[in-house]
Amino acid sequence: MRQALLFAAVFAALAAWALRLPLVARLLRLPQVLVSAAAKDDGALRIGILGASFIARVAVVHAADKRRDVRVVAVAARDSSRAADYATRHGIASFHGGRDAYEELLRREDVDAVYIGLPTQLHRRWTLAALAAGKHVLVEKPVAANLQEASELESAARRAGLIVFEAAHYRYHPALRRVRSLLLETGSNSSSQLGRLRSLEATFTMLDPKAWLGSRLGFPAEPGRDSESRQHERLKNLDRWWYCADSLLWASGSREARVLSVTEGRFSVSAQLELQILGSDGSSQALNATIYMARDELLRPFEWSLAAQGSNPEGNTSLLLSNLGFPFIWHAIDVAAGL
Ligand SMILES: *[C@@H]1O[C@H](CO)[C@@H](O)[C@H](O)[C@H]1NC(C)=O
Ligand SMILES: *[C@@H]1O[C@H](CO)[C@@H](O)[C@H](O)[C@H]1NC(C)=O
Ligand SMILES: *[C@@H]1O[C@H](CO)[C@@H](O)[C@H](O)[C@H]1NC(C)=O
Numbered sequence: 001m002r003q004a005l006l007f008a009a010v011f012a013a014l015a016a017w018a019l020r021l022p023l024v025a026r027l028l029r030l031p032q033v034l035v036s037a038a039a040k041d042d043g044a045l046r047i048g049i050l051g052a053s054f055i056a057r058v059a060v061v062h063a064a065d066k067r068r069d070v071r072v073v074a075v076a077a078r079d080s081s082r083a084a085d086y087a088t089r090h091g092i093a094s095f096h097g098g099r100d101a102y103e104e105l106l107r108r109e110d111v112d113a114v115y116i117g118l119p120t121q122l123h124r125r126w127t128l129a130a131l132a133a134g135k136h137v138l139v140e141k142p143v144a145a146n147l148q149e150a151s152e153l154e155s156a157a158r159r160a161g162l163i164v165f166e167a168a169h170y171r172y173h174p175a176l177r178r179v180r181s182l183l184l185e186t187g188s189n190s191s192s193q194l195g196r197l198r199s200l201e202a203t204f205t206m207l208d209p210k211a212w213l214g215s216r217l218g219f220p221a222e223p224g225r226d227s228e229s230r231q232h233e234r235l236k237n238l239d240r241w242w243y244c245a246d247s248l249l250w251a252s253g254s255r256e257a258r259v260l261s262v263t264e265g266r267f268s269v270s271a272q273l274e275l276q277i278l279g280s281d282g283s284s285q286a287l288n289a290t291i292y293m294a295r296d297e298l299l300r301p302f303e304w305s306l307a308a309q310g311s312n313p314e315g316n317t318s319l320l321l322s323n324l325g326f327p328f329i330w331h332a333i334d335v336a337a338g339l
Pocket of ligand 2 (some may be wrong): 260274286287289
């Protein structure tokens, strides 16, 4: 019954959203092919995809379909028929299926770079394999499951002279660039638009019905701390709070972050951090920031934002960026002063 109500609520919310016609138009444009395979540049970057996933379609295939300088040449999946279907459906010339599918794709001479959209626990292994095969790598975030793995990938990329880039697509969106420049001109400069920054907050709540049921009904049974399902949930949590951490550090130009406290739930993480940001006069300033991520909050089904508070001689200021993660669908930036 509860579940039925939940789905009805989600459906009603989606319907309400869909009535915003420009949004629908934008969503319909996502899969449009604007540059056919025949019209691509001769020197186009040739990409191979590891994993015939939904995310690869949205992140790479649809994007490449709009550019002359990028071509998706092959896709690999363990399941052969899935790989074949995916290639046919998206006009990808070659596919590799079966147990050695990923290795086969990495051996291709006509692939310059690979996109890895596999589950987080496989990122390290396949990024290293791709580097060893001489390919640049675009890998889904988080690039690794922990700091040790991330450092290992960084040195492997450096040794190979190749690029490993974590798919932080939003850093290239004008909305995020605008927010970053507003934050960077602050620091200790009280005459900038936001004045002197006092605090930052990154929030990501997206209701995951299974997580909600899990935290209400204890389903699936509370696993032990190091059990496989616990690790699985932690990686899922990491997928989400990664956005909070990355956007805070990147948008504020922080060099360092010190964790003051963390509270980790099964489906949530909240943390207090102290960031070192560079003021516009070159001085370093400490700034407190918070991260809040939850997958099980019914009353906050969707909030994906970066907020800043500051003060200038006229009073307090604030900035709120809404829909940080998918700004290309819709977003809003609200700046207020004299509060
Ligand atoms: C402070 O910010 C204002 C407004 O953005 C700018 O004109 C000025 O150059 C900045 N001062 C310094 C020292 O960066
Ligand atoms: C950040 O918060 C900590 C703990 O609440 C506090 O001790 C510290 O002074 C704060 N730092 C700044 C720059 O506000
Ligand atoms: C600005 O914000 C600070 C901290 O929240 C508060 O103590 C102060 O009263 C505010 N200033 C004005 C003018 O409202």
